[in-house]
Amino acid sequence: MKKIGFATMYSYRPHVEHGTYLAREFEKEGHTISYFVCSGKLNSCYTKELRKSDNIECIKCRIGSFESYSNNIFLTKNQNIEVTLKDDELRDLVKSSSYTLTRIENPKDKLSKKVLELQNRLMHSAGIIYENAKVWIGENNLDYVFLFNGRMDHTNAIRKACVDLGIKYCTFERTIFGSGIQINISGNCLDLTDLRKMTQFYIDKQLLDNQTKLASKIIEDRISGVGNEWRLYNVGGRQAKWPTKKSRKILILPSSGNEVMGHDDWSYGWESFLEGYEKVIEKLEIEYSECVLRAHPNWSETIGNAKGDDIADYYKEWCQLKGIHYIESRSDIDTKSLIKEADLVLLNGSSAVFEANYFRTPVVCIAKCFFDTANIATMITAQEFIANYTYDDVTKVDLESRFENCLRFLYILTYRFPQFVNKVISISTTRYTYYKPDNINSLLNMIDNGTLDACDSTFQGKLDDKSSTLNERINVKRKLIYQWVDFVRNLMKNGDR
Structure with missing residues (x-):
């Protein structure tokens, strides 16, 4: 013992x-x-x-x-x-x-x-x-x-x-979506080692029918603004027309970087996210006037005593300098409708990648992040990778295959990567129902082996005997x-x- x-x-x-x-x-x-x-x-x-x-x-x-x-x-x-x-x-x-x-x-x-x-x-x-x-x-x-x-x-x-x-x-x-417990072996909560390994193994594995239904429900709940995620933003947003009259519609959706700042698994090869956006925009021959930046709703919230005004101002000043249309953080404009209408979405690691794939909108991401091995976005995370791409390269992609990968990745995030998914069941954001685990000692074995096992290892062609x-x-x-x-x-x- x-x-x-x-x-x-x-x-x-x-x-x-x-x-x-x-x-x-x-x-x-x-x-x-x-x-x-x-x-x-x-x-x-x-x-x-x-x-x-x-x-x-x-x-x-x-x-x-x-x-x-x-x-x-x-x-x-x-x-x-x-x-x-x-x-x-x-x-x-x-x-x-x-x-x-x-x-x-x-x-x-x-x-x-x-x-x-x-x-x-x-x-x-x-x-x-x-x-x-x-x-x-x-x-x-x-x-x-x-x-x-x-x-x-x-x-x-x-x-x-x-x-x-x-x-x-x-x-x-x-966990991100509530049920189960996220475990990171020999790393802090931002460590992506086991998630990346699991994603690389399962991302090309076809889901069973019931698994597809479960993954589909996750994204449909996000679209509907329900579910047990820690925070739900922009629920019931106002439908609005695209705010500019340019021929191409480029949507920039930055997420805050302070929580992951300094962690190697979330790094990038730019001096800042702003430089990354600029390099990608210019290499893809996009005009800044074709871009719309929707400030994250979180930036208008006060967390404890910390306001998000500095983040909003940081991006707003950049937009004013570059001639990018800026939508305020506290705006009630529906972000999902903007994603649906956009020709291309630029991200720095946001979970908006799920909505973009749901609406079959291509995505470019400028920083390493939790979905960087899931094949659901074009990853351009440093100057040395940027020469490989044109605008057509990042927009004329197989969006149906990406959406299939998106469902597989959602299933990984929700049912494979967390442990005890069917034993620790979320009934609200903070309230849970617990059941006896099949084998609690398996966690010690995983720690000894230095790698996390999938909570659900089944897929088309491989059924679990347990x-x-x-x-x-x-x-x-x-x-x-x-x-x-x-x-x-x-x-x-x-x-x-």
Whole structure:
């Protein structure tokens, strides 16, 4: 039997519940479980900086943590512990958090005063978490660690502690479309290694009829504005005519880059997304006046205390400089109708690739991203690739084959890549029904082997000899004294909103 540690650090829904589900199932198999929880005495962390509040956030986080579900809790107990990491190592732990919290879009802003000052506030606390995580791992003699996210400051500190001590680990996250649990082996939540491997293997495998129906429902739900994705944007948008009178209709749909900024799996060969768009537009001999840029609806939202105005202004100023028609972030114009009418859509990694393929609109993507091996877009991610393409090359493509690939990729994202898809069932954005897994120990085997197995490996010509049915239902409840927490939280906004 193994000794397994679980850590979330931030009590965001539904991740603590997901972690508790996994931990309790491991415990039933005889493994020893230990939980790592922040005691709430640190000067700075992602949530405190996000909401600009102090002790009240610590209280809320403790109440929502593993403490409210389980015993055998290791609390960060030494706030004065010597931090052994050098400043550049500490800064690396908090960079991603600082980019997201400040919502920067221009890569040059990574060295801006507001970003560096925020990093300075986060660094020491991340170092304390790192040192306490090493103590937790050592005192409990852990064989494996299951960690939420692994990207944000404190979760990244625990991830580094695992790496430095040679402890096998994986990160877990809510899935894109709700059901199942996203697992990344030896990487944070942005790591694309296993998804790319799985996509490369399954993207040319024909779906079974029922699989095609399931994949089709996902995209149809997106078109209809329903489903259990974390956020749904532009629902019920106003139908509008194309806003310019040019012969060609080029739609630019940028998504925010701050969350993936600095991660190699999401990199690009340009100085910025703007340079990438410019190089592609000019190489394809597109006039800037033929372009329409629809600002992302997220940029008009305030996340915690972080507004998206700087991102919107960054793109708006570029559009004014180049003569591109700009549609405001808060506009109610229906983005899907623009995609449907466009001759070409330019993306930097947005999930709008699904709608574009649904409407049979060709796509060019200028950065590496989660769909870059799915053959659903022309990937032009650096200067060295751009010479290979003309406008006809990227628009006169087999759109029916791309849509077929799109359905296969949606099935990979929803039913193959996540684990326990038929055991962890989303009934709303944050509420789940849980069933006993067929073999929880398979996760440890995957971590040992360093690669993720598909939750569903069937396709035309290859039927699985295993049938996954709903086993007994599992109640993942908090301790009795804390059971009021979920009732109250269900009355509140989701996650970081």
